[in-house]
Amino acid sequence: MNGEKVLVVGGGAGGLLVSNLLVGDGREVTLVTNNPEHYFQPANLFIAFKGESPESYKRSVESLLDPKVRLILDKLSKLDLGNRTALTERGKRLEYDYVIVAAGARMDYNSLPGMKENFEMFGDYYSSPEAAVKVWNTVSRMKNGKLIIGVPDLIIKCPPAPHKGVFLAAEFFKKEKRDVTVELLYPSPHIYTEAELAKTIESKMKSFSNIEYRTSFLIDSVDKDRKVVIGMNGEEIKYDALVLIPFHKGPEIDVNPAEARDDDGFIKVDKRKLNITSYDDAFAIGDCNNAPTSKTGVAAHLGAFVVWKRINGRNAEYSGRTNCPLITDDEAIFVISDYDHKPVGQRFSRLKRLMEDLFVAMYFPSLRYPRKFEPIFDVYFNATEPNILGEKGW
């Protein structure tokens, strides 16, 4: 069979899904990934602000893969698109008929003075479950003062995740009756990048007496000795603890040709077909590509299905659909948008929180058995398409 040999890079949501889908067609699939474990990233929030154990949100990559997939635990260091070859760090040379890069985003702490030291001190809930444990170690011991969650940049995974952190932290301090204020520093002129949703989120924030926020605040640097965040206009804000959302960059793979990546290292793709620009046998899905949409698990999930179908000669396209939940302890909204529609209006509700809990419960099985879950997710995605929910919202 032509196109039999498939190489998948990265054992995250996108890579696992696309491997399991393609191996089911009888193709020879090799997955190269540098982490033997896959963890559910949204759970970092529960680790950081509820003290939950990271173990319950981790699975071995092996247990999430169809046994027919050949797993190589190694880092992919070189990818030569013209010659259809790749090289791993330990020197294994691989050839392919199709390659799918799903290597996620790389966290970068060097684009802002003081960020690296701050990360070492306080951790964050973006980098890893271990870094989230560090946040919990600080949060659980704070008796009073101010916890700042700072967002220097907006090209980040799950854009409402900074807000989720603010709500969960504030709820923790409220329940524990501790005199701690949580402040969100946000670069856009509204408290969310879309003005209407920002209003909904803002009024929810106002219902908390221990949440503060500042918009249009552009973080320039951090002075850890004086414990201040410094804005680009020179303004300084004092903190007792500081969690900064790291910058996101493309994965650490030496791709040839270099033009296949943008200035930040993200892999340039056709935003609907998801093939790497000017190649029809190479794709990039999920956080590692430059599609102009949010970096979310949903994009990785839908991208995997689009690529699977396209490799099988079907005409599937990715619409840019997002579905990022913003949760508080007992309510949620979903940021639902696509390339052509800004996020639809939403109200906080308990139903949405319940639905989010169901998504979480289905997460690992849906990676392992994507074909079983496809019709179920499809029904949900179709019913909640931005142009179907429309003006009325949800």
Place this chain on the structure above:
Amino acid sequence: MVEEKSDSKSTEKILALLERPEMEEAVANLAELLIAMNESGLLDLLKVLADRGVLESLMKYLMTPDFLRMADKLDKYVHVLEESGEILITEEKARTGIGGLLKAMRDPDVQVGLTKLIKLLKFLGTVKEQ
């Protein structure tokens, strides 16, 4: 070096679990539960549910924008229904005539209620039987 996958790890894990002292009681409990579930037909029901066809049909029925919106506000509807239900089922002693009606109309809450009633009537008028 390349690590190829093997099944030995999960087998090891299962064996370790089986050796735990709590296991005996857990297995006995599970067996009892299975028998009970089988007798009550619950197991058959689960079998049917786990078949994706049923789940899919159920999802298709529930997952419409209208249904999602309604479910989203169900807690609010229940509150309104509960409050108005109480009024509906309680015997009312007071009587309202034309005079009382005119007087009631000066109450801002009644004015809002009336506006809502008119909106509702207007909507009902547009509903066509399908």
Place this chain on the structure above:
Amino acid sequence: MGDKKTVDARGMACPGPIAKLTRAYREAKNGDVIEILATDQGFIPDIKAWIESTGNKLIELKQDGGVIRAVIEVTAKK
């Protein structure tokens, strides 16, 4: 005279064009000019609000056949 940089945020609805502007602004210095192209209609009020709250200068804001073009001069950096 500062440098000029163009940021293409067309077809970007979520996160909106401000996300791309934020990245470009970090690298810019006073006197630089940033041109942003966008198709998201929300960008017009957003860029006005952004200019007002950050104290930078809006040199041009135009819409031409669905494409919004904003040109700003960086003036508010320390």
